[in-house]
Amino acid sequence: MKKSIPLVLLVFLFTNCLAQSFTPGNFVVLRIGSGEAPLAAGIAQPVYLDEYNPCGDLVRSIAMPVSVNGSNKRLTLPISTSDYTEGYISRSQDGSKLALAGYDADPGTTGVSSTTSTAVKRVIAIVDQNGAVNTSTALSAFSSQVIRAAVSDGSNIWVSGGSGGIMHTTTSGTTYTQITTSTARCLMVINAQLYATSTAGASRLTAVGTGLPVTAGQSMVNLPGTPATGSPYQFFIVNAGSGSDMLYIADDNLLRKYSLSGGAWVSNGTIGTLGDKYRALTGQINSNGHVIIYAIRRNDNTTNSGGEVVSLTDSTGHNNNFSSLTPTLIVRSNENNVFRSIVMAPDPSLSGITGTAAEETPWQMQLSPNAANNKVLLTFKTEQSNNAIIVITNSAGQVVKKIEGVSMKSGQTSVDVEALVKGVYYLTLNSGNKKETKKLVKL
DSSP: OOOOOOHHHHHHHHHHHHHOOOOTTOEEEEEESOSSSOOOTTOOBOEEEEEEOTTSOEEEEEEOOSSOBTTBOOOBBOOOSSOOOSOBOEEOTTSSEEEEEEESOOTTOTTGGGSOTTTSOEEEEEEETTOOEEEEEEEOOSTTSOEEEEEESSSEEEEEESSSOOEEEETTOOOOEEOOSSOOSOEEEETTEEEEEOOSTTOOEEEESSSSOOSSOOOEEEOTTSOSSSOEEEEEEEEOSSSEEEEEEEETBEEEEEEEETTEEEEEEEESOGGGOBOEEEEEEOTTSOEEEEEEEEEEEETTEEEEEEEEEEOSOTTOOOTTOOOEEEEEOOTTOEEEEEEEOOOTTOSSSSOBOOOOOTTOOEEESSEESSEEEEEOOOOSOSOEEEEEEETTSOEEEEEEEEOOSSSEEEEEOTTSOSEEEEEEEEOSSOEEEEEEEEO
16 A cells, blocks of 8 residues: 655654754765666756765755756756766865855756856855755856866855866855966865866876965966876875875776875875776774775766765775775665765864874974964973974975974974965974974964
8 A cells, every 4th residue: 555644744854854964974975867867968967965874875865956046046967978077076174064066057958068158157056064055156167168176165165167277256156266277177175275186287186376275376286296197086185193194086097095204195005996987085084093985986977887885994094005905885876877976974073174083192292373474482291302303394295394403302492484485384293203293374
């Protein structure tokens, strides 16, 4: 017998769904297509954000608007059989919001990626921790070109697309500033620094300008030690207690790991084969200090090849090879939709996108002030050492200052930072057998 749900219960369920917040520790998949019919290349499709728990159980789906409602625009995306760069989602540095980009077009619109931005605005969606969707940001950028990704720091938004470089705008904005000439794919803000993947020229995994740039003329510089070849997509960086020092990226159909060592990123192996076609990943550090990774593979934009989510736990630690790990399949798309990208669910308790393990504080080190123009006073528990080293790295992991022969007997030392350009840095005190790192902002 067909069962029906009483109206009162329906009202309760609907109200409860509207009020539901994301659960920290869950992950969110950007899905293209409703699943009701086969997808055709180039045609605008409905977009959904599917929240899953760590076991791969679907918690809920949040639909992006398919009709205009007041200041909120539509947001749809197509699939392509040759381009996998549209539809990359990100989480804000404070963990409270998600950002994605698409087209202000009805589902079924043909050739949507090549429409002019006068006829079809490029739209950015900001989704808060309660699942509320704001699609009021609509730009005339990327005309006749794809729009790929967006990232926000709360009010500022950076957007990438098929030409014209990276654009900066603000929430609900209609104007924008082109801050780079090189194009980009996926965007992230990590430790107050804008990062982007790219295949423009020799650019691949890059730091964009210094900090969070909003003006024209910014450069895109490859992170030291990372390759100038390949086809990188999504990435994330985690903090294992000594700065932002482990990097994971979906690149050239594989998962790759790097660790920051001596001011450069050192390769720690790969996972998968070229046939796995990894194009998206996310993750965070768990309570044991291990990195939990969720990745999307085999999303070829064709029927029965819409992608699958795998999980793995990297317990190998900093600067150790992770190639022996075996992914576990936890979610598979249905035959009529595509999993495009993935991100950890909003978690407003975070101070940034990076995961942080329990940080070692062997000397209870302090910087005063931790935002400075000229000098900072570094204080710490005394130790009988005259050969400690102070290393300052920028957000790209490059060593910008090194002081050797530091005495720790007095419990303090002054560090001159006047020559540093404005931005975010990491100061590490290393005695040879112990080290501690603090974040430093140069004003």
